[in-house]
Amino acid sequence: MGFGRDLTNSYEGLLKLQDWELKLLEMVKRFMTLRVKSDKEYAALLLSMTQQTEKQEPVDFVSTVSKSWSQVVHQTEALGRIMRGHADDLNSGPLHRLATLIRDKQQVKKSYQSLHQQLESQNHKITKTELEKLKSTYRQLCRDANNAKEKYREALAKGREAERARDRYDKATAKLHNLHNQYVLTVCGAQIQQDEHRRHAAPALLDALQRMQEDMTLALKSILEEYCEISSLLTEEMVKVHQEISAAVQQIDPLAEYQQFIEAYRCPETPEASVEFDATLLEETDNIPANEILWNTLTADSLQAIIQTTCSEATRDKKNCEKMVTGR
Template structure:
């Protein structure tokens, strides 16, 4: 069971689904853009703090001790964290956000193509099942009137005994045209039935199945984007953990050294 078999009579529902998905993707895109902005601002704030502390340390520190070494190491690791966060923000921008932007464009094109093809096959359906039949009906009515007129004139000619052959010839021609058109109309009705069956059993399901396949491919791609986003934004990656471990070790080392120096 899929789009082709389940949504043959749900064109409007399919369009609403596509619109909803596009709005959702735009929301995700906005969220990622804000996350990138936030991470860049955080990285910049950390770097500014490090720069400020480094200037103050250079001016005020008259001697080097274990405490000062630990403190400088903490500043260095904080600066390293700033660089990591900035790199992650850039990776988010060039990776998941870029791919998501391309996906939105692709999805918009898929929707546009789907609407275009659906309109095309729908127009062909209307042409075969309505427009052409209406033309044949109109011609059929006109030929009936012409045949009846020729029949009356033929009767008048017989009654008057004048130009009967010519009147009969016109009557025969009108009758033949009507018979030919009648056969065309019967064939057109049969063709309409076949076209309707083809439309609902094959043409439309194929279009919807193609749409479903593209939808599934995009879902897989979106899952990949989410996975990449999760990996990049993780705060427990090895490089970030190493930074915090270095900070923790610098503090622990200093405290241990100070404990040894106590009487």
């Protein structure tokens, strides 16, 4: 299968094909333009975020969490720079090449139309226009020769000016015969032209168009491959950034998190005054012992209530502690 063998009578179809492909390329161009724009905006947002974070007051206390967070911010800034570079590469690489391809494809279509019209015009001129002119002249000379023949016969019959009529008849016949030869040669030339056009010229143009179409399809494939490579989120540098972020998070150590804080704020234990029963309170009382509970008919009820309340609170506190420990 091929253009030259199968599409010799598909001129309008080929124009539609090229128009459709140009529309597709314009669609791809718009898509890539939006991708470049969105990547630039995303990169600018990442860089703005990190800059605003870095401008905030530094954390006084340095720990595994603060170190990891600082690394996350730093790597996010690196990610923003990478995305900005990728957007610039997309703009200067695939998008620029695509714009060039569209212009080339427009020129190919224009050239194909022009060459097709030239071939068709040349073929029509030789196989139809020139032949129609000769055929019209041929018919006229036939009429002229027949008229001269009739006049010659009339002159012979009347016996007057036969010689003169014969001369006119011979000239008319000579013109007809010469034109006949010219017409025969022109028909042969038209047949050769028609065969050349059908077998060689038209197929050669179509095959050349097919080769250019295939070359431009290959160019588009290369452009899309480059686009995929640049826009991929799995490039080595992108993967490395995310690995660094993940590694920074893994550096957080809850067991070591507060060691530096403890070292910084550790202070010796301050001796506290012991708590003692103030014996001076008993100076005006009658035989109330210090540091002893008085259990008698006057205090029994209140002490019993205190015991019950204390037991209930102890039980509740024990359950709360168990929940805190088990996490339930």
